[in-house]
Amino acid sequence: MIEMKNNIVSFANNTVTQKRPVQLSVEHVNIFYGENHAVKDVTIPIHEKSITALIGPSGCGKSTFLRTINRMNDLIPSARCEGTISYKAVNILNPKVDVVQLRKEIGMVFQQPNPFPKSISENIQLPLRFAGVRSKKVLKQVTEDCLKQVGLWDEVKDRLDRSATSLSGGQQQRLCIARALALKPDVILLDEPTSALDPVSSAKIEELLLELKTSYTIVIVTHNMQQAARIADYTAFFYQGELVEFGTTKTLFTTPEKKSTADYISGRFG
Amino acid sequence: MNSKVTNRIALSVIVLCAAAMATILISMLGYILVKGLSSISWHFLTTSASPFMPGGGIKDQLWNSFYVLFITMLLTVPIGVCGGIYLAEYAKPGKVTSFIRTCVEVLASLPSIVVGMFGLLLFVNYFGFKYSVLSGALALTVFNLPVIVRVTEDGFRALPRHQKEGGLALGMTHWHTIKTILLPAAFPSILTGIILSAGRVFGESAALLFTAGLSTPDLNFGNWNPLAPNSPLNLFRSAETLSVHIWSVNTGGIMPDVDTIANGSAAVLVICVLIFNLFARMLGKIINQKFSGK
Numbered sequence: 159m160i161e162m163k164n165n166i167v168s169f170a171n172n173t174v175t176q177k178r179p180v181q182l183s184v185e186h187v188n189i190f191y192g193e194n195h196a197v198k199d200v201t202i203p204i205h206e207k208s209i210t211a212l213i214g215p216s217g218c219g220k221s222t223f224l225r226t227i228n229r230m231n232d233l234i235p236s237a238r239c240e241g242t243i244s245y246k247a248v249n250i251l252n253p254k255v256d257v258v259q260l261r262k263e264i265g266m267v268f269q270q271p272n273p274f275p276k277s278i279s280e281n282i283q284l285p286l287r288f289a290g291v292r293s294k295k296v297l298k299q300v301t302e303d304c305l306k307q308v309g310l311w312d313e314v315k316d317r318l319d320r321s322a323t324s325l326s327g328g329q330q331q332r333l334c335i336a337r338a339l340a341l342k343p344d345v346i347l348l349d350e351p352t353s354a355l356d357p358v359s360s361a362k363i364e365e366l367l368l369e370l371k372t373s374y375t376i377v378i379v380t381h382n383m384q385q386a387a388r389i390a391d392y393t394a395f396f397y398q399g400e401l402v403e404f405g406t407t408k409t410l411f412t413t414p415e416k417k418s419t420a421d422y423i424s425g426r427f428g
Numbered sequence: 429m430n431s432k433v434t435n436r437i438a439l440s441v442i443v444l445c446a447a448a449m450a451t452i453l454i455s456m457l458g459y460i461l462v463k464g465l466s467s468i469s470w471h472f473l474t475t476s477a478s479p480f481m482p483g484g485g486i487k488d489q490l491w492n493s494f495y496v497l498f499i500t501m502l503l504t505v506p507i508g509v510c511g512g513i514y515l516a517e518y519a520k521p522g523k524v525t526s527f528i529r530t531c532v533e534v535l536a537s538l539p540s541i542v543v544g545m546f547g548l549l550l551f552v553n554y555f556g557f558k559y560s561v562l563s564g565a566l567a568l569t570v571f572n573l574p575v576i577v578r579v580t581e582d583g584f585r586a587l588p589r590h591q592k593e594g595g596l597a598l599g600m601t602h603w604h605t606i607k608t609i610l611l612p613a614a615f616p617s618i619l620t621g622i623i624l625s626a627g628r629v630f631g632e633s634a635a636l637l638f639t640a641g642l643s644t645p646d647l648n649f650g651n652w653n654p655l656a657p658n659s660p661l662n663l664f665r666s667a668e669t670l671s672v673h674i675w676s677v678n679t680g681g682i683m684p685d686v687d688t689i690a691n692g693s694a695a696v697l698v699i700c701v702l703i704f705n706l707f708a709r710m711l712g713k714i715i716n717q718k719f720s721g722k
Binding site: 230259265288334337 | 591608612
């Protein structure tokens, strides 16, 4: 396992000194899969225009928790959720919430790059058209802007009508981020977005996330503690369904309060 | 025994079985084609069958086969595809769903003669459609519907789950995700399945014996008014299809060239099914390329 010395980890962006306003306020959230109590009484603020990392060993409930924020867990028939997640003064766990609208404002990028088996431009324009954008000019412009934002424009501008599946894994993942950005969300959820990618592509995505956090709130689930240390402003450590510790990344990595946090980040388990 | 020897034995057994399978299939196909091709001529394909004189053709039977197939597909494809989408995408796992799925499976493996008898009772007698194109097509619908449902459901289930999640996570509704992402992605496999099932329907005889009938009225191929009794398009006339014709000339034909007609018809039937299959593959490939971009 990784022997990580806390003092050699650089905290490149912990320049955020004053607290940003809270965008999503998670209070006493419990998630069940049938009888299995997967996430236990989690309370955590998610700050606007910053990166919050969720770390913890496999099966600790971090992905489950992430998928609850835009109600993707609704797809799993046995999943049940209690508590509140306030977003714009609405509890998004309320069954009456329009999940379609919610997911436009809280976008998601998955572990496995999942471009649609369509052309590159169609991948970005399909959700836009569904959202009601009709003008060809606007569609083209947004496609270009989003691809530029993720640094993919120069790589693909001559083959926008080629299949998105012909791109490399890293390019596909950046396309998926671009596609999520096209809807102008407030929050972007990323579920281990780099774990299927090579180191160079991962580094590109990390750089991109650091740029994006100036305009978006980002929540990222990661297996990679160095990644959390490199890019996150806040980090939450999950273990066996419980939120063990939450704080600024710097505090959590240098002076963890709980012993299990210290054990995990120093690589003693997980 | 040495594991290398086991490996070699396993390989030889598998190769032997594969060779046996290929030999049986190829020799059967070869036999039908060799015996039948010589009797196929333009005259054979474009002449009506004669009841007792030699030199009859299969024009009406060939037309009936395609017409019944067309009506069957018109009935089964929309219902079957929608049913398959329902089972794959909307049905909640539970007792009712698994019961429906079991029904579909049982229906798919129902002996076709049973479907024929059912069609005789329900469509021919109870609904009073008589021996007709419509009765035949409805019986074949019972026979083919479960296949289309299965093909569609399997096509959807074979898609990676993250495609659907991707669509939903981008603020699209479930239906829009199905329509714009899942259905196009599953379309090539569904289409291939549909065309292959068309081959099965085309060659079906037992289900049609008691529903579409063993005779065809004198068809006037100049009369395309579907209400006229001698029109090829009339749904309520009896219609002997090619495969039923093979059966009927072999069992009760009194024309002197029974063998030639049966052999020729069999070859035509096999060639049609072969064309369906090749067409299915080609079309699936082209559409796959088209939908997924170049």
